[in-house]
Amino acid sequence: MSTDAPPRAESFDLDRPWQLHPQVSVRPERFGALLYHFGTRRLSFLKSPALLTVVKTLGDAPSAREACRRAGLAQAELPAYATALQTLASSQMIRPREDP
């Protein structure tokens, strides 16, 4: 899939494990957080504190869906968050986690 394609919620797999890319630093901000990727030199904005919670929880959760649940998100909010997560996956800020 081209990274230039607009992200679509249905293309993000909520049911698999994900993790923050190890070369990404996360800095909480009043609006959410700033992410800086030392490999790609790209900066991303997390536009809500709940999204920050999801991103920080991803690495310990068995799935992105479970990370969203732990962040207190309602079912109705999942599509918007899946879109946001897909954007982060497209820019390599998060990546699929291969559990042993």
Added chain:
Amino acid sequence: MTQASTTLPLVEQFQYGLDAPICLTWELTYACNLACVHCLSSSGRRDPRELTTAECRAVIDELERMQVFYVNIGGGEPTVRPDFWDLVDYATAHRVGVKFSTNGIKITPERAENLAASDYVDVQISLDGATAEVNDKIRGPGSYATALRAMATSRRPGSRASRSRWW
């Protein structure tokens, strides 16, 4: 923090600024082996008041606490400081990335190997002309050869190179 402040559109959030800079620029020393005609900082002689190694480490500690993502180190020629490589290592060990500008004078094969191994260091080697004739008129005799030697020494399979222009 109120709920209202967190639900404002991002562009409106920016009026409150960020908690810390994304990056900042640090003129670590004014000592330099060159005397480029356009030098912004009138570099050449070391400022006797420049920070000690311990003070530099304290600055890096503060950047780490502030969660500044990276620092752009220039000067002067930062690599002429004997503690420069130690400070680079100290910064990256504390998750403060380093991008530094150099004329290439201290880029040895061993050093280039170390730099290439780090995910948190970018090196900018300065040139002011596409030929020695043009470059050296601005940056001084031999500076073109020094920069090109440093670039060749730094080249690695898979390393990324880019060119920037200032004018």
